[in-house]
Amino acid sequence: MTSDIATDKTQARFDAVALLSGGLDSILAVKVIQEQGLRVKCLHFVSPFFGKPHKRRHWEGLYGIDIENVDISEDYVRLLVERPVYGFGKVLNPCVDCKILMMRKARERMEHYGATFIISGEVLGQRPMSQRQDTLNVIRRDAEVREMLLRPLCAKHLDPTPMELDGLVDRERLLGIKGRGRSEQLAMARAYGFKETPTPGGGCMLAEKENARRYWPVLCHAPIPSVRDFKLSNIGRQYWAGNRWTMIGRNQMDNLSLLKVCADDDYVFRLRGFPGPIGVGRHFEGQPWTEEEVRHAAAFVASFSPKAVASGQDVSVRVCRATDLRRQQQNDGEHGPVEGEVVHAVTPDRTPATGWTESAWVDVREEIRADMRDKRG
Ligand code: SF4
The missing domain is CATH 3.40.50.620 (HUPs)
Structure with a gap:
């Protein structure tokens, strides 16, 4: 305390x-x-x-x-x-x-x-x-x-x-x-x-359904849910595909909050050449995403940029670890190369094969009830 x-x-x-x-x-x-x-x-x-x-x-x-x-x-x-x-x-x-x-x-x-x-x-x-x-x-x-x-x-x-x-x-x-x-x-x-x-x-x-939808997947999928996880789940849009977790900023404040709260090992997705949201991908311990999953997430994040979508072309999404981005921003300010950063050329795609979905309250409610029944034995 x-x-x-x-x-x-x-x-x-x-x-x-x-x-x-x-x-x-x-x-x-x-x-x-x-x-x-x-x-x-x-x-x-x-x-x-x-x-x-x-x-x-x-x-x-x-x-x-x-x-x-x-x-x-x-x-x-x-x-x-x-x-x-x-x-x-x-x-x-x-x-x-x-x-x-x-x-x-x-x-x-x-x-x-x-x-x-x-x-x-x-x-x-x-x-x-x-x-x-x-x-x-x-x-x-x-x-x-x-x-x-x-x-x-x-x-x-x-x-x-x-x-x-x-x-x-x-x-x-x-x-x-x-x-x-x-x-x-x-x-x-x-x-x-x-x-x-x-x-x-x-x-x-x-006590609010909108927020319970955010918290429940963290309780179900994070191996050891932490305070930071729940703070992250309060920010932006929240998508899950199994135990892979992506958060996407809805505005500048969300973007800044995501960058501030995310864990050092999280993936950070940033569009190049177009205005767009920050995306954060959670890599649970011992379960790194495959390169294909990272590409799918990059395409998904890009789909939230109307200008990137309207371009009708492949767009570039920069992907790095949060810790590397933080180090670069401390040393060089906003610009400059980020160690380990990979640039993916992707077509913005709201429905990539990874299957990112937002939890629906009706499903979450059923899962909570089933969970409580199990716990009561
Ligand atoms: S769970 Fe929330 S609504 Fe219930 S007593 Fe605690 S603070 Fe109040």
Whole structure:
């Protein structure tokens, strides 16, 4: 786990740490506790699938809260690779296991801040998977936070916690929100005078079909899926042919991101003489592509350049390893020869024999279901 705590100049003492997704409920839970004169350190968890660490200062100023960004990417990828004990939700969201992981991380941070309890913005009955009474109990039990977790927004529907019983927290000033409605939370946001009202949730890409299509092939084909793999899968267009993986930029920002995030050993495809996207090909360890496969990928990447296609001719695609391109760019800037680069003359081809395809959600959904059935045995 990495965090920005090293930059804190003073290690102020706090009464509680809070799970802060950046969604409305998590912020309101913090405000309810702050109103009782208690000090709260908010933990904003970050991974390739959620988190907006760049918003930390903005939120601190806007809502009068104190935030630490906590990167849990490595742990989160391990959770997905090993598969969640409590399964996935409607898409690829392992909400119950995710909450357990975050609670455990929060428990680890408590001592550092001198905090004696954890708060979260969960609302009983709001989410079908992770906010039912039984799953709220499972999360509390499995994360081993039974005696230290307070859910201020729905506390009145739950048994009093030790923090309420010993008078640290005034139960009378906690809330009894229940269900999927948002009116109470929106009224609270108005009462607090929030200049920006955040969306209900924190924005999790694992809960979106579009993104699940990107992540699932990585989980299925990468021998050891890494944080970098999932960061790559967030960028540009994603195509797979068996365990061969090609990513293609949709715009300049994608192109720059692909070059920045790809692994040293990845293939980089760049058109010569025509504007066009950057392509990145993943060479999994011990399984280098054949020369023919590289040529097919070059033709495929070229097919995303309208001008190359319109030329009606063979076009040149430069192919090198990312590490060689990076070395050349460090030494010579944008221009100059790249060690080991091969130039392929290819006809732009959107349907080369390699059979690059984008995963369809309906197929991915079936694969996820089959995978979960297998795991349950
Ligand atoms: S929606 Fe995403 S971030 Fe939220 S609990 Fe579920 S998996 Fe975790």
